[in-house]
Amino acid sequence: MEENIPDNQGGARHSRSNCELSQLSQLAELPVDTLKELARICRPLRFQTGQIVAHEGERPDFIGFVHSGILRMQKTLEDGRQHIVGLLVEGDMFGRVFDGPLNVSVESVADAEVCAMQRAPFESLLLRSPELDRVVLLNILDELDRARDWMIILAKPKVKERLAGFLMVLCSRFAGVDHILRAGSGTIDVKIPISRTDLAHLLGSRPESISRAFHALADGGSIAIKKPDLIEIQDMDALCVVAGDEDAGNHPTMEHLLEFLHGRDD
Amino acid sequence: MEENIPDNQGGARHSRSNCELSQLSQLAELPVDTLKELARICRPLRFQTGQIVAHEGERPDFIGFVHSGILRMQKTLEDGRQHIVGLLVEGDMFGRVFDGPLNVSVESVADAEVCAMQRAPFESLLLRSPELDRVVLLNILDELDRARDWMIILAKPKVKERLAGFLMVLCSRFAGVDHILRAGSGTIDVKIPISRTDLAHLLGSRPESISRAFHALADGGSIAIKKPDLIEIQDMDALCVVAGDEDAGNHPTMEHLLEFLHGRDD
DNA sequence: CGGACGCATTGACATCTCTCAAACTCTGCG
DNA sequence: CGCAGAGTTTGAGAGATGTCAATGCGTCCG
Known part of the structure; x- marks a missing residue:
């Protein structure tokens, strides 16, 4: 019964007469x-x-x-x-x-x-x-490729590794999405779009362990926790090492991302 | 240079003049x-x-x-x-x-x-x-769907759960593949197509833990280890419960599989 | 036949994670 | 301003897993 375009039942609203x-x-x-x-x-x-x-x-x-x-x-x-x-x-x-x-x-x-x-x-x-x-x-x-990349991240034995992999994905894949990634002065801010509980489900863990892993990464100097859902990437290379170097050279560099993000703001 | 069909360089042999x-x-x-x-x-x-x-x-x-x-x-x-x-x-x-x-x-x-x-x-x-x-x-x-199912299995926190999920996948997806699944008398034999080491990589663990998980499942009565790479499924429902009931009712039943496999042998 | 080799298993111990409980932070609201 | 509630963080102890080392089991090959 709800298999129609949810314009009435689902509460979604038409935004314009047609899409751009x-x-x-x-x-x-x-x-x-x-x-x-x-x-x-x-x-x-x-x-x-x-x-x-x-x-x-x-x-x-x-x-x-x-x-x-x-x-x-x-x-x-x-x-x-x-x-x-x-x-x-x-x-x-x-x-x-x-x-x-x-x-x-x-x-x-x-x-x-x-x-x-x-x-x-x-x-x-x-x-x-x-x-x-x-x-x-x-x-x-x-x-499909992204799902397979996820498989590799999820197969990391330690929560800290999986979390670092997750942050790398956010950086490499969502660089163009303003809601998620923003350039600071020499650093990159990542907005975590889901709660600790959801992140725990996604990474096969528990909210408490996710929290501990975040702070372990922060203690390691690769990130800083500005707010619970706002992470500052301080050392992309270190993060990549923690993540287990999943794809050799396939990750974005700090410099590349900063250039890209600042270029967008101009 | 190796980007051709590997008929000469790769050592693969033509089996017939054309495929069936x-x-x-x-x-x-x-x-x-x-x-x-x-x-x-x-x-x-x-x-x-x-x-x-x-x-x-x-x-x-x-x-x-x-x-x-x-x-x-x-x-x-x-x-x-x-x-x-x-x-x-x-x-x-x-x-x-x-x-x-x-x-x-x-x-x-x-x-x-x-x-x-x-x-x-x-x-x-x-x-x-x-x-x-x-x-x-x-x-x-x-x-793509299979990759996502994998993600859910890999996100299980315990090795035993992931291994049970892996066995369920083998049962549900490879039922038609003679190399992997065979019907016994009231039970199903699963051939594990990869080594413990590879299985450990696949499931985000170590060979030793995989081995322990196999034997833990065997102790629980849901499987029997006939040979290291030949597992007998004794209780599909129990296995499904261990796996965490990932997809409610979406898994094959013992009866269904047995019927299917015996039908094939006739 | 025996020995070498690869792989699976077992044991002991350090480490990590889960679990449960409590404290803390932030936000919205009266 | 204080309070309530949701979400996050911290702590402590039990449980599971990783790690290292040693043993067992089968196959291949001399």
Whole structure:
């Protein structure tokens, strides 16, 4: 019954008459025709913090593109707890094209704008637009890679290592998201978008251990805890060493990030 | 230089003049035309245990479909250790369509037959065959789901829970693979396709702890260790409880599996 | 047949993490 | 301003895991 675009039932509001699809970097290079068709079948939705965008086990009538804000994907365990399996930010896609029900729930972590593509016309357009098809395919492949990176982080035996890996992911993947990363004077501030409890579930631990791991990293000098949910990265290399050097040279350097972030502010 | 189909350099041997593609359940329902075209651009390769099928960081000239045997995907860490991020069995696909280099290595765990589709004609065919395109898309979506299921298993705090989850995955996903699952008289035998050391890497632990966890499960009565790499599932429900009931009702029952496996033997 | 080798197991101990409980911080509200 | 509530932090003890070393088991090969 709730398998429709949640514009009425879900409490989401239309933000504009149509999405500014070309702002999404992944879609920007599509042919004009395709973009026009996308705009026609797209409905912009707006979600407040904590709202459910899509329910696990349902088959929403839309494929979502995140336009702004942060969403989280989570699975519901038998005991009712929620387990986060990924975060979605600007440019990310969710929904199962051509396929059955979702097996994750999607919930907004911060106020979010989502472009909802009606399923049937979107799938039809996929068949006619090889370029769009390719964008969707690559998006899913990227998501798969990120899930595998997570697997490596989660397989670290110590909480401190997993937490450091999590911070590295935040730095490398969410650099373009203003809500999460900001440049300070020679340092980088990271906003932790989820609570200690959720972070504990995500990293396979408990809130207390997460807290201790944060302070252990701080004692090591690689980070500083400005507020419980605001971390200052002081030594990216040290953090990377703690994380276990997961991907040799594949992580962003402090200098690179600072340059990028300051460049954005100008 | 090694980015070609490894028929000469890699030591892989052609097994037949062409692949029996229609045997792959995922491809069986494709139109005859598409299957014929696939057969034309496909080269069957055969790998012995331990051979490298594709190297991380390279962009192989082919997209692989596993025809038989077991392969493992792994990432190389900075210290040279290999970290397994997934197993591939009959019907699975690997390779990055339309995209850049692989970020996993693929290595055969048991003697394996792989159908190697030449990249360029395969991508060309994808554009002309919506059915094939859809098969590829769904395959990747399934792989993504499996990776997320792994994340939940890996986030369990105790080794015994993660190991139980691993065994559940083996039961639910590899039921059709003769190398892994066999029905006994009222019980199910699972062949563990990787060593304790690799299993420890996969589950974020150490070989010694894995060994202890196996024996703890055996003491609990849910499994029996017939040989180090041959486990008898005695109580699927108990195993599921230990695993933490990750997906309520989403796991196979003992009865279902036994029925399925015996049906296959007849 | 025996010995070397790889792998799995077992034991002992240090370390880390979980658990439970209490104190603390921040925010919103009367 | 004080209070209540949620979330975070800290502390102490029990439990689980990592670590190191030694032993057991099977296979391969001389």
